[in-house]
Amino acid sequence: MKASQKTRKNGREKAILSHAGASPRNYGLPLPGVHDEEYGGSLIVIEGMDGSGRSTQISLLTEWLESEGFAVETMGLRRSGLVAKDIDALLAENTITRMTLTLMYATDFYDQLEHRIIPALRSDFVVLADRYFYTLVARAAARGIERDYLLGLYEMALRPDLTFWLNVRPEAAFEREFRKSHTISYWESGRDLCLSDDLFQSFIMYQAKIKKEFESLSELHGFLAMDGEASVATVNTELRKRIAAHLGIQRTHYRPSAALASLWR
Amino acid sequence: MASGIESAAEPASIESANAPHPASKLLEPARGYPGALIVVEGIDGSGKSTQLYLLKRWLEIGGYRLHFTEWNSSPLVKSATRRGKQRRLLTPTTFSLLHAADFADRCERQIMPLLHSGYLVLADRYVYTAFARDVARNCSPRWLRNLYRFAPVPDITFYFRAPLDVAVNRIMSGRPKLKYYEAGMDLNLSLDRSESFRIFQGRILAQYNEMIESDKFVVMDGTLPVNKLQKEMRQFVKSRIDLSRFAPKKASRSARSPQ
Numbered sequence: 001m002k003a004s005q006k007t008r009k010n011g012r013e014k015a016i017l018s019h020a021g022a023s024p025r026n027y028g029l030p031l032p033g034v035h036d037e038e039y040g041g042s043l044i045v046i047e048g049m050d051g052s053g054r055s056t057q058i059s060l061l062t063e064w065l066e067s068e069g070f071a072v073e074t075m076g077l078r079r080s081g082l083v084a085k086d087i088d089a090l091l092a093e094n095t096i097t098r099m100t101l102t103l104m105y106a107t108d109f110y111d112q113l114e115h116r117i118i119p120a121l122r123s124d125f126v127v128l129a130d131r132y133f134y135t136l137v138a139r140a141a142a143r144g145i146e147r148d149y150l151l152g153l154y155e156m157a158l159r160p161d162l163t164f165w166l167n168v169r170p171e172a173a174f175e176r177e178f179r180k181s182h183t184i185s186y187w188e189s190g191r192d193l194c195l196s197d198d199l200f201q202s203f204i205m206y207q208a209k210i211k212k213e214f215e216s217l218s219e220l221h222g223f224l225a226m227d228g229e230a231s232v233a234t235v236n237t238e239l240r241k242r243i244a245a246h247l248g249i250q251r252t253h254y255r256p257s258a259a260l261a262s263l264w265r
Numbered sequence: 266m267a268s269g270i271e272s273a274a275e276p277a278s279i280e281s282a283n284a285p286h287p288a289s290k291l292l293e294p295a296r297g298y299p300g301a302l303i304v305v306e307g308i309d310g311s312g313k314s315t316q317l318y319l320l321k322r323w324l325e326i327g328g329y330r331l332h333f334t335e336w337n338s339s340p341l342v343k344s345a346t347r348r349g350k351q352r353r354l355l356t357p358t359t360f361s362l363l364h365a366a367d368f369a370d371r372c373e374r375q376i377m378p379l380l381h382s383g384y385l386v387l388a389d390r391y392v393y394t395a396f397a398r399d400v401a402r403n404c405s406p407r408w409l410r411n412l413y414r415f416a417p418v419p420d421i422t423f424y425f426r427a428p429l430d431v432a433v434n435r436i437m438s439g440r441p442k443l444k445y446y447e448a449g450m451d452l453n454l455s456l457d458r459s460e461s462f463r464i465f466q467g468r469i470l471a472q473y474n475e476m477i478e479s480d481k482f483v484v485m486d487g488t489l490p491v492n493k494l495q496k497e498m499r500q501f502v503k504s505r506i507d508l509s510r511f512a513p514k515k516a517s518r519s520a521r522s523p524q
Contacts, residue, residue, distance in 0.1 A: 032357040032403040082354050083363070086345040097373040099415055100341065103366035107345070110358045152411035156358065 028155040031110075034118060041121035043158055044243060045132040047214070048166030049207055050188050051173030051180075052228040053235060056263050057166070058130050060236050061243070064254045065126055070247065073120035076130035080111035091187060102140045106153055109133050113157065121158075126247070133157050134221070138213035142206070143193065147216075162246055164239060165218055166228030170207035174200060232265050300380030301506050302417060304391040306473065307425035308466050310432035311487040312494070316425065317389050319495045320502065324385065329511040332379050336390035339370040350446055357402040360446065364395055365412050372416060380417060385511045392416045393424075393480060397472035401465060402452060421505055422480065423498065427487030429470055433463050 044061075046054050062072045078084045087104050090096045120127050137150040168176075177184055184199055186192070190206025191199075218225060226238055236254075244252040256264045303320070305313040317333075324331050337346075346363050349355040355363070379386050392413040400406055427435075437459060445451070448458045449465025477484060483501060485494060502508070 029405050029408055032405070082349055082359060083342075083345045086342065090341070095374075096341075097370065099369040099373055100366050103362055103369050104342070104345075107359050107362040107366060110356070110362060111354070114356050114358065115354070149411060149414055152408065155408055155411075156405075 025159055026155070027151070027157055027159060031114060031118075031156045034114070039118065039121040040124045041126060042162075042247065043117065043121065043127045043129065043160045044246075045129040045134075045160040045163040046166065046239075047131055047134055047163060047223065048228055049168065049170070049173050049210065050185070051176035052166040052168045053176075053232065054130055054166060056232055057236060057239060058128050059260055060232075060254075060256055060263060061128060061239060063257060063260055064240060065128075065243075067254070068247075068249055071120075071123070071125045073116065073125045073127045074130060075112045075116055075127060077105065077135065078108055080108040081115065082111040083108050094192070098140065098143045098145060102136070102145060102150070102153075105136050106133075109136065109154070110156070117158065129160070132160065132163070134163070134214070134217050134223075138210045138217065141213045142190070142209040162242060163221060163223045164242070165214060165223040165225045166235065167211075167225050168228035170204045170211070172229050173207065174203050232263060236264075296417075298377075298380040298417075299383040299510065300386060301511075302376070302380060302386045302388065302419045302421075303502065303506075304388045304393070304419040304422045305425060306390060306393045306397075306422060306482070307427070307487065308429075308432050308470050308473065310435035311425035311427040312435075312491070313423070313425040313487075314389050315491060316423070316485070316494060316498055317387055319491070320498055321387055323495075323499055324387075324508075324511075327508075328513045329385060329508060330383065330513070331385040331387060331511065332375065333387045334371060334375055334389070336388075336394055337364070337367060339367045341370045342367045350444070353445065353451070355446065355451070357399065357404050357451075360402065360451075361395065361399040361404050361409065361412070364399075368392065368395070368413070369415065377417065383510070385506070385508075388419070391419060391422070393422065393473070393476060393482075396476065397469045400472050401449070401468035421502065422482050423485050423501075424473060424477065424482035425485045425487040426473070429463070429467050431488060432470075433466055436462075 046057060048054050058074060062074065065072050078087050083104055087101075087108060090101065090104060117127050117129075133154045137147065137154065140150050141147050174184065177188075184203055188206075189199055189203035190209070191202055193202075193206060195205040196202040214223075217223070224242060226235060228235065237252075240252045240254060243249075305317045307313040321331065321333050342363055346367070349359065349363065376386055376388070395413060396406070396409055399409055443458050443462050448462040449468075450458060450461050452461070452465065454464040455461040473482075476482060485498065487494075
């Protein structure tokens with residue numbers, strides 16, 4: 001594992017993030033009506049494309065953290081009470097335009113931030129985020145929306161304590177996804193961008209674009225990039241080592257319970 | 266210039282001087298389209314919708330190519346907005362974002378294509394409604410200006426200014442039951458709904474007044490008689506926009522400016 005924390009000198013994005021008023025916990029602006037920077041807890045983000053093993057790792061980490069006595073809350077994209085269903089409906093049609101979709105996802109994100117993450121952090125939970133706004137920035141940027149617009153949009157987002165990026169080759173992700181569900185989603189293969197008529201080609205080209213966006217986000221935000229193609233156990237061990245250090249857990253030995261044993265390949 | 270019109274400056278960027286943002290320059294009106302956009306703004310009860318309706322009738326009767334659009338009219342996010350309001354799930358941020366998503370849908374699917382195809386677009390409320398109302402809800406002006414950066418800058422923004430009491434009384438007499446968010450009840454300004462509405466509208470009014478110069482509003486006196494105000498509005502439109510561009514193509518030789 002290697003942390004990519006190179007600083008960027010010319011980044012326009014950087015300017016946005018260094019506003020006066022930026023706190024260690026947000027990207028420049030506090031949320032209106034949210035008055036405290038005093039909440040505890042930890043926000044841990046796992047990023048990576050479909051097929052990178054995110055959800056497997058989150059299931060395992062949840063069990064491990066609970067066995068260590070930490071209360072865990074999770075979040076993910078399109079899981080808000082406010083607009084998740086509406087986004088599902090919009091994605092099912094193909095009349096949605098990129099800016100509208102970007103803003104619906106932003107609504108979904110902030111609804112979860114305000115109604116789920118912040119209350120959990122106030123109660124000293126560990127929040128495991130199955131993707132964060134970085135994916136939303138990468139997807140929208142891949143569709144031609146300016147990056148500084150997007151970073152401005154998420155200026156009130158909380159800064160995670162740790163962000164892991166499970167890096168896999170698109171080809172490997174395609175294989176894993178296909179094995180799992182025997183198909184590849186229209187959106188995950190970026191079909192709306194008309195990159196190729198061939199589903200596989202389209203997926204590879206689209207994920208390569210996303211990966212490029214992630215590389216610059218990684219520099220900007222100091223992601224901990226990990227080899228997502230390593231075995232589940234190897235990735236999990238690395239994740240636990242990092243998280244244990246952050247949470248002050250001494251012993252990181254863990255064996256999944258019978259319920260999760262099938263994930264431990 | 267007629268007495269109802271107090272300011273008449275060139276249309277400029279939606280960026281206001283007091284909201285500097287490194288990314289705020291994109292909205293410079295390098296208008297790459299043949300259409301034109303006329304916007305009315307003002308608090309509830311300021312008379313703006315009546316005036317825009319009359320302007321629309323005048324242009325329709327003259328046979329001009331136009332499209333009328335309203336704030337909050339896209340069916341796309343209507344169900345989400347309704348659910349959020351009914352269950353009172355909306356925070357200042359999600360309230361603002363949902364309305365921005367709604368506007369984006371209208372902008373991308375109606376306003377921009379029509380401007381590109383040479384239409385005169387009339388908008389009853391525009392992004393300034395969001396700037397005034399969401400800042401009154403304590404959203405950051407900088408964040409809001411960035412959020413709406415994709416919106417085209419209007420050719421004319423008429424701002425209907427009416428004293429708070431006049432506007433509030435007009436609303437209260439015609440619509441006794443104020444809705445929760447409409448009255449700004451989410452801000453805990455007052456337990457009394459009409460009192461909360463009055464305070465909230467006062468805050469919005471203050472925000473509108475802040476934007477008069479920075480956003481080049483054409484200020485209209487909302488207390489003048491309707492027909493007098495409409496006459497001024499029509500004159501101003503004629504003076505600023507070459508309406509022959511929007512006349513029916515075949516009949517363009519015989520089309521005259523409506524009287």
